[in-house]
Structures are given as C-alpha cells and as structure tokens.
Amino acid sequence: MNTDTAVQWDLVYRPRRMPRIAVAAAAVVLAIHITFAALLTISDTGVHVGGADQFGLALIGLVEAAAILLFTQPRLRVGPAGVGVRNLVGERVFEWDRVYGLTYPDKGLAARLLLPADEHVPVLAVQAWDSDRAVAAMTGFRELEERYRPSR
Known part of the structure; x- marks a missing residue:
C-alpha cells in the first residue's frame, strides 16, 4: 500500500517520552565517545594512539548515537x-x-x-x-x- 502524503490519516500518534529519552541518551553516548577520544593522548600509557584511533572512537560514538536516535521514529x-x-x-x-x-x-x-x-x-x-x-x-x-x- 502507498504511504505517501496523498493518503489521509484521521489519527497520527507519536510517543512523547521515548523520543526525549532517546535524544538525551544519544547526546550522552556521543559526548562520552568524543571526550574519551580527546583524552586518549593526554596519558602516556606506552600504547601508541594516533589521530586515526581518536577519529575512529568518535565515529563509533556517532554511529551509536544515530542508532539510538532511531527510537525517535x-x-x-x-x-x-x-x-x-x-x-x-x-x-x-x-x-x-x-x-x-x-x-x-x-x-x-x-x-x-x-x-x-x-x-x-x-x-x-x-x-x-x-x-x-x-x-x-x-x-x-x-x-x-x-x-x-x-x-x-
């Protein structure tokens, strides 16, 4: 069946609480990943952490946040x-x-x-x-x- 805008809908319901929680959770996950990516170079642990590793960690956080935002749909x-x-x-x-x-x-x-x-x-x-x-x-x-x- 066609789901375009030509179809008239008498009731359109979206949840209120779940999207708010999802946005907050996505922001927290992204902030944690970006923070840890930035802090990786501060400590001298003997492990070589480069810019690609930091970028990868931040990118993982972005992907996880995007997945969490699916709960706003x-x-x-x-x-x-x-x-x-x-x-x-x-x-x-x-x-x-x-x-x-x-x-x-x-x-x-x-x-x-x-x-x-x-x-x-x-x-x-x-x-x-x-x-x-x-x-x-x-x-x-x-x-x-x-x-x-x-x-x-």
Whole structure:
C-alpha cells in the first residue's frame, strides 16, 4: 500500500517520552565517545594512539548515537486506507481487512496490532510511559476501527 502524503490519516500518534529519552541518551553516548577520544593522548600509557584511533572512537560514538536516535521514529497512523505502523525503520500499512484490533498486553512495553492467524505487530508508538496520551490513542484507534473496518 502507498504511504505517501496523498493518503489521509484521521489519527497520527507519536510517543512523547521515548523520543526525549532517546535524544538525551544519544547526546550522552556521543559526548562520552568524543571526550574519551580527546583524552586518549593526554596519558602516556606506552600504547601508541594516533589521530586515526581518536577519529575512529568518535565515529563509533556517532554511529551509536544515530542508532539510538532511531527510537525517535515510531508512529501510528489510522485512516480509511488502513493502519500505518512505523517502528524503528520503515513503515508498514495494513489494510482494514487484515486488522483484527489493537491490544495492550498486561506486561508489555508497547501495544500490538492484531493480524490474522494469531500474528501481531508491535506498535512502539503506543507505550505505557505516555499513560493518558496512550489511552487516548487506543480509544481513538478503536473509534476509527469501528468506522472503517469491514464487519466480519
């Protein structure tokens, strides 16, 4: 299914807490790597550390920070075309005839989109951390599900 901007979405939900934590964690990881890269030449340990080693350590920190920033991406979109779920990388759109509901497991971190044959897809956008906002997203999803999903 096409996920471009021509598709209308009635509900677009993004988590609030997880992206903030991810940005802070990425900044800390990057700062630590850059600091250690800079401090490698201060001490005389008998090991030869060159500029390439320092650059490599900083680059590793940059890659790790970029990976952590993937946690800013989750999103749930609901509309007449179906349900769009973007977790860390890429978005999958499920048409309404394949959607059996959205549930929140008792001991889970995130909601699950229920599919045929007892399959499910985690929806990282809807998390317990966001408390009332997550409840509102679940309620909004269920209202739109009643409107758009064909009766079985």
